[in-house]
Amino acid sequence: GEDVEQSLFLSVREGDSSVINCTYTDSSSTYLYWYKQEPGAGLQLLTYIFSNMDMKQDQRLTVLLNKKDKHLSLRIADTQTGDSAIYFCAETPDRGSTLGRLYFGRGTQLTVWP
Amino acid sequence: GAGVSQSPRYKVTKRGQDVALRCDPISGHVSLYWYRQALGQGPEFLTYFNYEAQQDKSGLPNDRFSAERPEGSISTLTIQRTEQRDSAMYRCASSPGQKVKREKLFFGSGTQLSVL
Helix, strand or coil, X not given: CCCEEECCEEEEECCCCEEEEEEECCCCEXXXXXXXXXXXXXXXXXXXXXXXXXXXXXXXXXXXXXXXXXXXXEEECCCCHHHCEEEEXXXXXXXXXXXXXXXXXXXXXXXXXX | CCCCEEECCEEEXXXXXXXXXXXXXXXXXXXXXXXXXXXCCCCXXXXXXXXXEEEECCCCCCCCEEEECCCCCCEEEEECCCCHHHCEEEEEXXXXXXXXXXXXCEECCCEEEEEC
């Protein structure tokens, strides 16, 4: 089955880089995602990566994928207090019509200290 | 609309009552998904639609849960004879199309259901 694991908490100082890690078990994963959840808000799609890519960069965000080790990471450069939120890793397997059925981790609570 | 809209934002009900949760997807989005998120957990898939057709309902926990999307736009998730264990955040998401950008899911703010 699909199992996505994340560490539950991460604390950093404002201006430092944050690295949130995720491991997954399904070798047929096609897309891997990072979502951000702020209190009272919906899940915001931050970025996603196709499984044949190793890296994707988008402004302050860098996603690294090690498909061999089934390890995904999200690096946030110059972390700001506004980045404090819960970050969810998710994956979707390659099973044709089920694209869009995401399997989520439990989320990593990122706390940024001023 | 500008984003996925869900109503009500909060729903408190007594055990045994039926509830209906509404989702209005982004205009033009073909696919619509329902997820449930318990406290401290990530969202879990319930069911999804392409247009008005329910493609996969394997995530619905039991037959008290049902969903419909009769005109291929707004969807309703109905829970009959609610139980305390149904308390959770219910999230709806939509994506652009069956074949185009299907992998991009946009979530609403959710309906927080509390069953007393």
